[in-house]
Amino acid sequence: MNESVTRALTTIARYTALSLLLAFFTLPLLWLAFAPFDRTPTIAASLPRFTLDNFRQLLENPQALRSLRNSALLAAGTGALVVVFSALAAYALSRVRLPGRDALLYVLLLLSSIVTGTAAMVPLFNLAFELGLIDEQLGVILVLGGGLLPSAVFILKDFMDGTPRSYEESARVFGASPLQIVRHVVVPLVRPGLATIAVWSVAQVWGNFLIPFLLLRSPEKSPAAVVMYTFYTEGGQPDLALIATFSLLYSLPVVLMFLFVSSRYGFRFHGGIKS
Template identity: 75%
Template structure:
């Protein structure tokens, strides 16, 4: 190994170490600051205390907002996975003119027409349907925005599933729904797990739609309640924000680790033929 190769490897290792250090600082702050008796904006070894957690428990909206986030994320994930699986199976197995064009158009429109651009018509639609200040309204709106991408991902998994399995099930008298449930779903389970985690992460961190459609603070999710952890002068309450941020991140990280260990994350799949 010549000197130039050694220098190149040292430079590459140094660059990677600097990048990893840069991105690890916020994680260190999130891990240490909730246990610091005097929280600061910089990451440092904490003067250990659990008082910040007591302050968080005394907040009337903090824990309730986490429960609301779970309701929104679970409801949207259930709807997205169910509807996307049915739509992906239909689009994969039924040959209709313009099928692929329709799917790409839906995916393109869902990327271009974001919640910010459509918030006025969304609000008017929710108002006319009496869905303002309702968890159901937020779940339906978020589900509609996430469905095209979820269908696109699951269709690829379904396309890779051999139709011979379904034909064998039909020979024994299985209906299309029974075939989907007992034959296709077990095969595309990694895709369903990927879409579930992706949906939960999207809903868990969404601020605009809950802020727009929910008026009662008791129904607001954690992403909206965190916005209230500031003083009247706009200064952040670091004790509340750091502690709440730690609790806020744990459910999604835990679910990601569980699903990644159990199924792995893939955005294409089925059975390799």
């Protein structure tokens, strides 16, 4: 009797705790889902008085759509850069014996968190200035790509290490050149890894505020994350209607990309090696 009461109380306590935790994470998402459709959005999540007026207003804002396009450009550019270079570097690091290879990787990994971090703001700005890359999207792509590459190389090297060498040796005996081996054999085999890297770098760039804020001057080149920062009413208050609607549009591409990639690459090839 006593025991079952204790057990019931424990269960209740556990579910209460879980519900509170769930609410903590759900409320912002509910706000994101409801506020864009609300006639008078506040910072509280509530059932909206339904309207699409906010979207119309957003589409009329010249900044909004252009900034999403800029975000896409930066993300795609950085993604392509990171995938291509990290794949080549990871393959080489995985296959060529290099003295101090592991130490090199760990040091790069350590430094990468500094490169795109706040600590390097001033040197980065100086460097970009000397190279004439201030207010150039290329500058942002290079800086972000440089910051992401070490981690990408690190992750991909693991994928490469996991693929048996005999695939490549087999292709070599048939006369394939190193680039052919990479294209025909290695890339298809590590495609899930490449997809992971691509999604991850796109998401990283999509959400990055600091670097484009630092390196881009003209509003027409700024990505969504920076432009959102400028959504104020004439009174200096944050324009909640605009911010909420824009946030929804801003998060959609990343969600869609994730769903697409996980349905497309959420599997691995297997079976060519008899174990």
